[in-house]
Amino acid sequence: MRLPRPLDPLRSFKVKTGLLVVASLVLASVTFWAASQWQFRFALLTALVVALVVTQVLAHGMTSPLREMTAAARAMATGDYSRRVRATSRDEIGELAVAFNQMAADLEAEDRYRRELVGNVSHELRTPITALQAVLENVVDGVAEPDEATMRAALAQTERLGRLVTDLLDLSRLEGGVVPLQRTVFEVRPFLDEVVRLAADPARPTAVRIDVEPTGLRGHADPARLHQVVANLLDNAARHGSPESPVLVRARPGDAACGLVLDVHDDGPGIAAVDRSRVFERFTRGGAQDGGTGLGLAIARWAVELHDGRIGVVDTETGCCIRVVLPPG
Missing domain, CATH: 1.10.287 (Helix Hairpins)
Structure with a gap:
């Protein structure tokens, strides 16, 4: 059962403390005056009891978030991150309770990720x-x-x-975040030719067609990290596309908001709209079970985000097309 917190709408803990003192004094004075016809000691005792009751009622709502945070912190020490604090107060303690709940949620997500990672890696x-x-x-x-x-x-x-x-x-x-970016300006066509050459797998030969417009297109990024992105996308396309159809790598200049747009398109079964965000999560596969680690697209996403870029699956009539958008230099 949750007790009422009458002072929760107030935004200042100091104002709450002042109202607590004023309410206790006023009610104690009124009680003492009303009981003045009694003996002095009984009137004084009644006024003190009323003041203590009012203080207890008002102070309970002011300090209960702190008690809840203490209990939740002790639970966290034993590995229980599910406890949350009632954050209805609008003062400084209420803001602390909101921050505490956010911290607890982050720790719970991190603990869940750690457990899932151990299970998936195993x-x-x-x-x-x-x-x-x-x-x-x-x-x-x-x-x-x-x-x-x-x-x-x-x-x-x-x-x-x-x-x-x-x-x-x-x-x-x-x-x-220990991978520093070393952005340089490079020609896109020779860069893609090198990536395709190094990514070629003799055990699973895949034809790749490169389409760069205009000729001499330049990009501004970390070539090593972008190489990792394109190589992982090519590997993903090779696993899902048919060997008879080449993988298309298309590069185009972006607008004022994006400097380079890279598309990797295969003729595979494609990715359902509901699964398009999940394929960039760790250990998520889009249906291929031929030796992939389930980490390639997650690595590609992180490398693109290091460039402040975007990566995602775009709509296409056939197959699957993953687009990488990098900001201008």
Whole structure:
């Protein structure tokens, strides 16, 4: 049961304290005057009791947020971040209660993210480790021969582990803000040619068509971080698109508000509108289960946001198109 807080609408704790003193004195004086026909000691005692009751009623609403915050802080010390404080007061303590609730919500989200990350990483690591262990056990037990096919299977699982660890390290550095940006002006076409060349996977050849207009288009960004973005988008397009159709990389100049617009378009099944924001979250896959870590698009989003840019899925008639918009230099 929540007791009333009659002083909550007031915006100043000092005003509340003054009203508390005034109310106690006035009611005590009125009570003493009304009981003056009694004996002096009984009248004085009645006035003191009335003053204490009024003080208790008014002070309870003034200090209850502090007691609630103390209880919630003790719960947080044991790992319970679900406690919230009733923040109906409009004074300084009410503002503190609002800030406390926001802090509790942030800590709860951070704790949930940490638990989900541990679970997701454990799941992602278990799959290739289990497969690699099975291959090696078969070789050691003599069930399988250490021929080229067996070793290639073991190598594929090792490479998957390496990609996962690399992506986790990249994501950790990006989220921690320890990756400095070194913005330079560069020509877009040679840059994209280099990214496509380095991103080529002999085990999964994918044709890429680059369309840059106008010729000689220049961008202003950190080439290393933007290389990471485009490479991850190409990898995502290759996993979801058909091998027969090339991936289209289109670059265009932006308007006064954006300096460069990059589109990566594949002919895959596309992404439903309700899932377009989720695909940039960690360990979220758009349907491909062929060795992706589920971190590529999350890394791309963080790298783009470091440039104060935007990344998202845009409407297209066929396939999937992810657009990166970078601000002008």
